[in-house]
Amino acid sequence: MSGHQYLSEEGFRVDGRRAQEMRKLDCSLGVFAQADGSAYVKEGNTVVLAAVYGPHEVRGGRVKALHDRAVVNCQFSAATFSTAERKRRPRGDTKSVEMTLHLQQTFETAILTKLYPRCQIDIFVEVLQADGSILSVAINAATMALVDAGIGLRDYVCACSAGVFNDAALLDLNNLEESQKGTGLTVAILPKTERIVLVDMSSKIHSDHVSKTIEAAIEGCKDIHATFDAKIKERVGRLAALINTEN
């Protein structure tokens, strides 16, 4: 398939979206009781579950502990049935290791690690269904789980993927669009300051289009931020109401 088929002349994408349209975003917080924080994020057909444990004592020997800040420990793992082809193992392959690294770097900047010296914060991300934009959904889910756990963050970290087809920037790529060579990138920003914490582009985009694509992705991130912010405010409001009735 060549590029133009991803965006029809009428301006529709394969799944019927417009170029700048995001997929339906759903999320819920505190889905598990045992974890200190957890979130379930569904973006189109990509479903990610994130759990946060901590801050707690550093596991596996105190050698790893840092005296002035927290250790952020991440794990990215995808269910063996999450993809169309069955995966042989859920984690440990190069892609998961790379994802783990991205998550770790992103959240080491986003979490106020100085608040938790000599501690460890675990972020475990589990992909239940993969339909493109896995990294951005994983980052979004992890952010929500961190908020749910009440861990100090500089700001939300919102991520969105974008790509270029026929000079037009598409937002929030699905699996089909992602599998097209030389298209996509993922951007994560801190929405308040609009500073970029992560750009991951492992494909080829013409240099003229790069900044345009990034800008489009940033717009997408802001959209996501608005949704999340509303969600969290609603949840906090509900919790506050509960506390009031208890008193």
Added chain:
Amino acid sequence: MANLAVSDSEKTFIIHGVEDNLRCDGRGCLDYRHIELELGAAPNCSGSSHVRIANTDVLVGIKAEIAAPDHAAPDRGRIEFFVDLTANADPEFEGTGGDELGQQIAGALAEAYVSKRFLDLSSLCIVKNQQVWVLFVDILILELGGSLYDAVSIAVKAALYDLRIPKLTVSIGEDGKPEIEVSDDPHTQEPLAIANVPCFVTLSKIGSQFVVDVSQEEAECSTVNMCCAIAPNGRMATTMKTGVGSLHPDSLIEALQLAQEIGVALHKALHKQFVKAQELSGRTNGFLL
């Protein structure tokens, strides 16, 4: 979490409660917790289910693939289990930490499903000696709240209930080799006969009583469990003793009989839930949202 600190006095409290047939959550010794069940939880699988028993949360996805059969059984399909204990359930499981327990559960499941009396896989044969359906049953454990074997086996049975395999037509091609055609029509998909599929019923001994569906806290109080795979007709596919304790033969007999009774009742209740869940399948967002 797998490692839970339960103090001695808490243990005593639980044991005394069990003796009076009253457990911390108000159940009797032989009552299950509420089982939440959802079919079709992973739409990109041939069959899937999501089961939640209090804190125990299990997601199962079955993918059917075509492959060569086993040497030993050329005219039967295969079923393979993989249990992934995610770090979401317990940070201990990070990396390869959960593999040992996962393999143990997968092994027990394989043992329970091995006989064709309980699950007849001959309907999964496409071309004898050459190609059969292989069912990859992938089990994801998202949260641990005790009674893992039971929850996993219920989820697997539910996923098998939800399983639809595309109908295939086999014709002999020009070169004399069979050719397989997959029908595109989703309505020609076939379900699998699961009427006799067993489920695990685990009875844990707390004090002198047997207790079913233990929570994590209760599991800390028991040293020995009888884990029986009971089919809907009351037959047993496999039985094993787990845990670090030992049992007197008399209490073993008691446990086996209890397991049979509970198992039969469980299957009846499950069947009703399956039918109900199927009606709702795909129409709800799932109970995580």
Added chain:
Amino acid sequence: MAEELRILQSQAELAEGRFQRKDGRAFDSHRAIEISKGSIGTADGSSLVRLGDTCVVCGLRGEIAEIQLGESGVPSANIGVEVKLPFKNIGYSNPSEEEQALSQTLQNILMSAEAFQPSPISDRFFWVLHVTITCLAYDGNLTGASLAAISGALSSLKLPGAHHDLELDILQVDDNYQNVKCTQPIGVGFGIINDELVVDMSNEETLLSNGESMVVIDEDDSVVHLHKGGGTSVDPKQLQSMIQDAKKHSQELRKYLK
């Protein structure tokens, strides 16, 4: 740990120029060897060897491999050896360096002795022999004991007939088990302690001599492996007497094997 102290003591005695073997043997005397052959039914050939306190089980399995077309250079080996040392460390781990080294040595010896010479099945298929050595108890001269065990197992080796139907290109194996042509290498271990040539050393003696020499003799009295590693240096005369001694012993052991 007490072993550590005992060796210290022996070393002290050695420093004073006194050395005697703990079990009272003469320097050139071997420990009694006990071989039982063919006791494991599932293996194609097997034996159990007790040499003093060293105890070794050897099992053989025949397998079939295909000659690779277009493969240049060295032909692949038809004998594989796997050694398992006294199981101390528990857990699933890869073979230790020691195990790998001994496996390699034994494989080299067996290959150079051409120990396994079955008739080829066809132009395409040939037999491969897998040797597994499990050491149950270790008290010195493991190589010697392993070779004795392999020899014992080889003499009991029986493989079925295999036929390759060229027309239909079908490989078939019947159940007509027959003995296979094998040669049996016998190894003798030496050490030098206090300038004396000591044969068939126990573990303690091996530690004292810090170095073991190995002479392996073929069925037609040719030396197929000679190794002198570490320890005190030897003069050629001693080497000569080693070979003589090894020949004598291998003949005795061969009689016993039959």
Added chain:
Amino acid sequence: MSGEMCVPGKRICALAEDKFISGPGTYSQQGYIYASLTGVLQITKQDDGKKSLVEIRRPMGRLAVPTPGSVVTCKVTSINQRYAKVSILCIEETELKEPFRGVIRREDVRAFEKDKVEMVKSFHPGDVVLAKTLTMGDAMSYILTTAENELGVVIALSSAGVPMVPISWTEMQCPKTLEKEFRKVAKVVPTVKEL
């Protein structure tokens, strides 16, 4: 009954507090004393003449793990300013097949002037030390003490490689070079057997 060979699980006798006491190698459960080892049964009258101690003696010696209060023989593997690492070779009379790890902390070297202890003047790597188990320690090492007269270095080699002779409770001397070295020396009490 004494002298009989027992296997684990053998019911030896009824447990009567005033007559029989369950000793080493046995355990009591539900009113009976059972053997827990393979070995020879020994019933010895206690000093008070009433009670008898029931025990199983194993000809090959007992297996042991360090328990608080047991005297162990160990070898120093490394030292630093705060503690000495040792490997425990013997527990009481029992030779171990494999060593256990232990540490002697600076404050446990001697009973007085604890703050003036210098580790280098107490132990050297390679010394054989008699020590007492203080606590089970953490997951790795046992914590040992030498803060008694009878505890401390018993065998130490001088730089010439010769065992040194104690000359005071803080010093040892090499008989060859007459060089003196500092140690926390144990006062070895000769046992009856050696006399």
Added chain:
Amino acid sequence: MNLGSDRKTRVAASVPYQRFMVRPREPEKEFCKRKDGRRDEELRPRIFESGLVSDASGSGYVEQGSTKVVAAVFGPREVTRRKEFSLKAQLRCVFTFEPFATPGGRQENISLLEQRYSSWLEESLKPVVQLRRYPKASIDIRVTCLENDGGVLAAALTACGIALATSGIETFDLVIGVNLRAHGDRVLMDPSHAEEDAAPSREGTYGNVTLGFMPVLCQITGLLQTGDSEPATLCQQISSLIKIAHGVKPLMEECLIDLGKLQEKLSEVQM
């Protein structure tokens, strides 16, 4: 065939010859007589030995028919794995098949079975050992099957029992492993490998039952049933297995007492 050769050892990649054997598929007939002419409840001759592995604290060797299993106990020794402090000893058990031990040549997925057997043995041995007497220590048991002709798990447990009893580690009781094969109305004690693997009977109960039993305390330490059964039948089978275990006990005691006497003599000589 998967071809090539191992790069390190240059051994040609090969497959067991058993793959190429033409075996006429036997019609599934009811077997009425056991191949070795035994009666249904008759056991195969068994040999118990101890002290084979000299480096270990204790070791046991069991021959049950031609099934051969060696077990060796190490410790109590230091825990090598970093684990939390525990007042009880950790018991670990590792079971392995020798590559030549299984009938029909090397098997591909044997490690899964090995792990299953390892954990079953571990759970069946934990009730036997007085773990509280060895705080912070670890007790390691290595079990190796030299030949599999049925009843490996039972033989392995018995071998572990002998190894523990000779090791000087304090236990509550002896432990004995026994097994049977159910086939319709028939119960075959101590089945051979062929009997264990036989096709299921057309109807009624079938399957293998392995039991670990402490004879004096009358406690079941391990149970594994597979196939198709029902509680009442299984209970009957268990009680007949218990009888068999009581029958095996004197043989085990004899083996242990012999070793004990030998050790006693040895220690007298050393004095």
